[in-house]
Amino acid sequence: MDPHTIIIAASAISVGVILAAAGLGSAIGWGLICSKTLEGIARQPEMRPQLMFxxxxxxxxxxxxxxxxxxFALWFLFANPFIA
Structure with a gap:
């Protein structure tokens, strides 16, 4: 296998991993933000407007x-700096 094909295949796999990690991280972040806000509202209901903001x-x-x-992932996919 030539090095050019290996670089393209590795870039495609890494772009998939990068996008999956970004989606998972965002989903976890959303869950933590919303759960902590609801927990704060449950503890102090009068702070609801500030917590929602x-x-x-x-x-x-x-x-x-x-x-x-x-x-960044699309940059690696379409304008790959590792391809000579």
Missing amino acids: NMFIFAGLMESFPFIIMA
Whole structure:
């Protein structure tokens, strides 16, 4: 097998792993953000507006993470710097 084919195959596998990890990490992050917000509201109901505001801020930050990772993955897929 020539090195060019190996590099392309390894890049395709690594892009799949990168995207799977980004999706899993985002899902876990969403779950933790929402569960901790609900736990905080259950403990102090009067803090609900502040907790919801913070939850949406952090959720927006968590939502940007998979898109940034997807951009890097697509860069490795279509403009692979390892191919000479």
